[in-house]
Amino acid sequence: MSRAMELAREAERAGEVPVGAVIVKDGAIVGEGWNRPISTNDPTAHAEIIALRAAAKNLSSYRLLDTTLYVTLEPCAMCAGAMVHARVKRLVYAATDPRAGASGSIFNITQNSALNHRLECDGGVLADECAAMLRAFFVARR
Numbered sequence: 001m002s003r004a005m006e007l008a009r010e011a012e013r014a015g016e017v018p019v020g021a022v023i024v025k026d027g028a029i030v031g032e033g034w035n036r037p038i039s040t041n042d043p044t045a046h047a048e049i050i051a052l053r054a055a056a057k058n059l060s061s062y063r064l065l066d067t068t069l070y071v072t073l074e075p076c077a078m079c080a081g082a083m084v085h086a087r088v089k090r091l092v093y094a095a096t097d098p099r100a101g102a103s104g105s106i107f108n109i110t111q112n113s114a115l116n117h118r119l120e121c122d123g124g125v126l127a128d129e130c131a132a133m134l135r136a137f138f139v140a141r142r
Helices: 002-012 047-059 077-086 127-141
Strands: 018-024 029-035 067-073 090-094 120-123
Touching: 002 018, 002 029, 002 047, 002 127, 029 047, 029 120, 047 077, 047 120, 067 127, 077 120, 090 127
Parallel strands: 067 090, 090 120
Antiparallel strands: 018 029, 018 067
């Protein structure tokens, strides 16, 4: 999660919402990303999507079996759905997202029994630090 926080700071320096994501397989980082929708004019350029794309490329597979995705903010519906399709094994997130969270806060896509894959989910890892970073970002923008 500490690497995801570093990536979130990179997003913040670029004027993006400070969210960072890292994908790990067998103890090694195989993909990482930070939010870039503003700078790329791409609404899908969330940290998790960028990390998923990088991991898929590095592993030469669209199935990210036996991976763990670490992210500083609870994923939205788009990102949670992408994790289900990629067959990510485990999700670890820091701060919950009371407006758009899709891993238990508003929706629970990552563990929905109607879908053909469910992720193990752990929330709250370094939550206070990540939530403080997000709050400070939005206070500074207002």
